Amino acid sequence: MATIFSHIAVMTFPFSSHPSALLNLVRRLAASAPTVRFSFLSTAKSNQAIFSGQQYDNIKPYDISDGLPEGYVFTGNVHETVEAFMKDTPGNFKEGMREAEAEAGVKVSCFLTDAFLAFGGEMADAMGVPWIAFWIGGPCSLSIHIHTDPIRSTVGDTGMAQNAEQTLKFIPGMSKIQIRDLPEGIIDHLEMPIAHALHIMGLKLPGATAVVLNSYEEIDLTIITDLKTKLKKVLSVGPSTLTSSSPSKPDESGCLPWLDKHKAASVAYISFGTILVPPPSELAALAEAIEASGVPYLWSLPDHSRHHLPQGFVERTSTRGMIVSWAPQLQVLAHTSVGIHITHSGWNSVLESISYAVPMICRPFFADNMLNCRMVEDVWEIGVRVEDGILTKSGTMKAIEHLLSNDKGKKLKENIRLLQESAVKAVGSNDPGRQF
Incomplete structure (x- = not known):
C-alpha cells in the first residue's frame, strides 16, 4: 500500500441500500486517490454484507455498535433496529474513529458521511476538518427536507389529509408535487426519531463543505439549481449505476x-x-x-x-x-x-x-x-x-x-x-x- 497522506472517516447509515451506495462512491474515490486512507465505519452486519470478502488497498471497514442488546432477535420491525442504532450515535462512530486513527497512525482529515448522519458535521467542526455529506436519494426528496420549515408554515396546522392535493408550487421544480406525496415526518408523525433526524439534517446541510448527489443535473435541473442557492456546493456524481464497476453476487438462480x-x-x-x-x-x-x-x-x-x-x-x-x-x-x-x-x-x-x-x-x-x-x-x-x-x-x-x-x-x-x-x-x- 502507498504511504498514507490523508485519512477520511466514512460514516454510514447501515440500513437498506445506504451502505452499498456510499461504498460505491468510496470505491471510485479510493481508486483515484491511492494515498488516501478511507476508514469505513458501519455495523458488523452491514460490513459483512457489502464487503463480502472483498478487500481494497486503501479502504478498511471498521465495525461499530448497532445499539442492540446482546442476543437480540429481529422482530420484523425495522424501525426498532434503526432507533436502537440512532440512540447509540454518535458515540459508536467516535469509538470506531479512534480505533481507525490508532491503526492508521494518521488523524482523520475529512468526514464523508451519509447525509442522514448530520451529527457528522458537528464532529467535523470540532476537529476543524471538512464535512462532505452524501445524499442517497434524489434531488426532489433532498429539496423537500431542506424546505421542511417553509412547507410546514405554508400548510399550517390542518395537516396532510385536509391539504392532500395542494401542490408545492412555491418551491422551484415542485409544481406537480402534492402534499400527499410527502414522506412521513414533514408535516405529520413529527414525533418519529427518523423524522426528527431528517429535519435536523435539512437544517444542518447548508453548513456542509459539499453535498454529493447520486444523480445528474439534467434530470432535475430546476431543483438542483435551487439547491445550489441553499448549499455551499452540490456535486452530482450519478447515476452510480453507469459509473461503478462494483462486484455483484453471482446469478445463482439463472x-x-x-x-x-x-x-x-x-x-x-x-x-x-x-x-x-x-x-x-x-x-x-x-x-x-x-x-x-x-x-x-x-x-x-x-x-x-x-x-x-x-x-x-x-x-x-x-x-x-x-x-x-x-x-x-x-x-x-x-x-x-x-x-x-x-x-x-x-x-x-x-x-x-x-x-x-x-x-x-x-x-x-x-x-x-x-x-x-x-x-x-x-x-x-x-x-x-x-x-x-x-x-x-x-x-x-x-x-x-x-x-x-x-x-x-x-x-x-x-x-x-x-x-x-x-x-x-x-x-x-x-x-x-x-x-x-
Missing part, C-alpha cells in the same frame, strides 16, 4: 440465461427492494394480474412470502414465469428482454430503470417512494402509478396494458430513452451498457 430465451422488451421484472414486501392481499392481486395479462415475468420475492401467492399460480405460469429469492437487478434491467419494471419506486430502483430505459409501474410505500413515483408519472412521464396506489388485479392489468400498448407505451419508452441518453452523457460514457 435469471440471465432464463431472460435470454425471451423476446426483446417482453418481460415484466418485479422487485420491491431489499426490505419491502407488499401485504399478502396485494401479492395475491399482483399474481392474478400477471397471470391474466399473459405477460412473461421474473419476480424477486423472498421465500417466506411465496405462500401468499394464489394456489397453483406458480405451476400455471411456469412456462413464462420465474420466481427467485434474489435477482442481480442491474444485469436484469440491462437485459434486452426486460420491458417493464414493477417497483416500489425507491430512488436507486428508479435511477437504475432510467439507466437502462425500462419504463416503470410504481406501487410506492413510504419515505421517498411517493415523491419518486410522482416524478416518474407526472414530471418525466416514464411510467405509471398503479390505480389508487394499491396493487389490485384490475389496476395492475390496466398499468401493464398501458405500458405495452403501442401508443401510450411508445411515448413512455421514448421519454425514458431520452433520460437514459442524458444520464449516459452526464457520466461521460458512450454506451449505456446493455452487456455485462
Whole structure:
C-alpha cells in the first residue's frame, strides 16, 4: 500500500441500500486517490454484507455498535433496529474513529458521511476538518427536507389529509408535487426519531463543505439549481449505476440465461427492494394480474412470502414465469428482454430503470417512494402509478396494458430513452451498457 497522506472517516447509515451506495462512491474515490486512507465505519452486519470478502488497498471497514442488546432477535420491525442504532450515535462512530486513527497512525482529515448522519458535521467542526455529506436519494426528496420549515408554515396546522392535493408550487421544480406525496415526518408523525433526524439534517446541510448527489443535473435541473442557492456546493456524481464497476453476487438462480430465451422488451421484472414486501392481499392481486395479462415475468420475492401467492399460480405460469429469492437487478434491467419494471419506486430502483430505459409501474410505500413515483408519472412521464396506489388485479392489468400498448407505451419508452441518453452523457460514457 502507498504511504498514507490523508485519512477520511466514512460514516454510514447501515440500513437498506445506504451502505452499498456510499461504498460505491468510496470505491471510485479510493481508486483515484491511492494515498488516501478511507476508514469505513458501519455495523458488523452491514460490513459483512457489502464487503463480502472483498478487500481494497486503501479502504478498511471498521465495525461499530448497532445499539442492540446482546442476543437480540429481529422482530420484523425495522424501525426498532434503526432507533436502537440512532440512540447509540454518535458515540459508536467516535469509538470506531479512534480505533481507525490508532491503526492508521494518521488523524482523520475529512468526514464523508451519509447525509442522514448530520451529527457528522458537528464532529467535523470540532476537529476543524471538512464535512462532505452524501445524499442517497434524489434531488426532489433532498429539496423537500431542506424546505421542511417553509412547507410546514405554508400548510399550517390542518395537516396532510385536509391539504392532500395542494401542490408545492412555491418551491422551484415542485409544481406537480402534492402534499400527499410527502414522506412521513414533514408535516405529520413529527414525533418519529427518523423524522426528527431528517429535519435536523435539512437544517444542518447548508453548513456542509459539499453535498454529493447520486444523480445528474439534467434530470432535475430546476431543483438542483435551487439547491445550489441553499448549499455551499452540490456535486452530482450519478447515476452510480453507469459509473461503478462494483462486484455483484453471482446469478445463482439463472435469471440471465432464463431472460435470454425471451423476446426483446417482453418481460415484466418485479422487485420491491431489499426490505419491502407488499401485504399478502396485494401479492395475491399482483399474481392474478400477471397471470391474466399473459405477460412473461421474473419476480424477486423472498421465500417466506411465496405462500401468499394464489394456489397453483406458480405451476400455471411456469412456462413464462420465474420466481427467485434474489435477482442481480442491474444485469436484469440491462437485459434486452426486460420491458417493464414493477417497483416500489425507491430512488436507486428508479435511477437504475432510467439507466437502462425500462419504463416503470410504481406501487410506492413510504419515505421517498411517493415523491419518486410522482416524478416518474407526472414530471418525466416514464411510467405509471398503479390505480389508487394499491396493487389490485384490475389496476395492475390496466398499468401493464398501458405500458405495452403501442401508443401510450411508445411515448413512455421514448421519454425514458431520452433520460437514459442524458444520464449516459452526464457520466461521460458512450454506451449505456446493455452487456455485462
